[in-house]
Amino acid sequence: MADILSQTIPYTGVTVANIVFALVVLVAGIVIAGVLSGMFRNGLKKTKLPELIIEFLVRFLRALLYVAVLLAVVSALGVDISSVVVGLSAVIGLVLGFGMQDSLNNLAAGIWIASLRPLDKGEYVTVNGMSGTVHAVGIMATELLTPDNQFITMPNKLVWGSPIVNATRMPTRRVSVDVGIGYSSDVPKAVEIAMGVIKKDSRVLADPAPAVVTTELADSSVNLQLRAWVNTSDFWALKNDLTIAIHAEFGAQDIEIPFPQLDVHMYKI
Structure with a gap:
């Protein structure tokens, strides 16, 4: 066994014992x-x-520890660490000069995101055209998880350099449901019915008060908008329920919800 461990790898000064020791150092590290x-x-x-911030700091520490493990493995192979460090410094300096600007920008952006927290873990955001729940902010990238379980990795500089729409930061939000009624329908009656639908739901907050407003006289309909304030956690459920309820109530009360139509007049010349 001693003879095997003392054997040297051809063209190198590394022995089998060095390799075994390096593997042990790698696993232990x-x-x-x-x-x-x-x-x-x-x-x-x-x-x-x-x-x-905790996740960011832990990932940063882990990266530094892995660098230390790598240096320890190189040392275990019998290579002079000082020469390796000097070589790495030269390489890093060269890379920094030509290709590390983006990495440094991502690192700096990650620090700003973790410090100022325009988004936080578990919040639902839209950034640079991408929407999802914040999974983590790493050293170089921010991770989002979409509602259909797609994993998005976005460079931190794109996050910090873009408008961030945070849908869940505020405790309350306003639900808006648009519905059109026919021009022959009784608009005041439709507004009264819509207000009744809103007030029936116990999740709707009294302050700010709910409202139904006329938003547009469109080509085929008079457009109304139901507006109700709700706790952010109930936003999507209430929006869905109000949409279903207003459709059912208008149908029961003979309020027409028209579909787009076009009248064509033909003249014989």
Whole structure:
């Protein structure tokens, strides 16, 4: 066994013993990095830091630990660390000069996002044309999860450099349901019916008060809009229920909901 471990890999000064030791260091380093990351996460959870910042800091620490593990593995192979560090510094300097601007921008943007929190973990946002629930903000990218379970990874610089529409940050939202009635229909009666539909739902908040307004005299209909304030968690359910209820109530009360139509007049010359 001693003879096998002392054998040298051809064209290198690395022995089998060095390789075995390096593998042990690699496995142990990964395990230790995971344990330290977990301890760091648990420690941060005892503070009042938001979950988004905790996730960002844990990922940043884990990346640094993996770099340290990599250097330890190189050292275990018998390579002089100082020369490796100098070589890495030269490479990093070259890369920074030509291709790391985007990475540095993403890192800086990630720090700003985690600090100022225009979005937070679990919130539903629209950023740069993409919509989803915030899963995490990493060192380089922000992760979103769409309602149909698609996973979106977006560079942090695109998040920080774009308008962010946060649909769930505020405790209440206004539900708006548009419906059209025929020109021959009784508009005041339709408004009264719509208000009745809104007030029947216990989820509708009294303040601000609900309303039904006329928004447009369209080509084939008089357009009404039902407006009701609701807790943000009830937004989509209420919007769906109001849409179904107003359709059913207008049908029961003989209020016409017209479909688009076009009258064509033909003249014989």
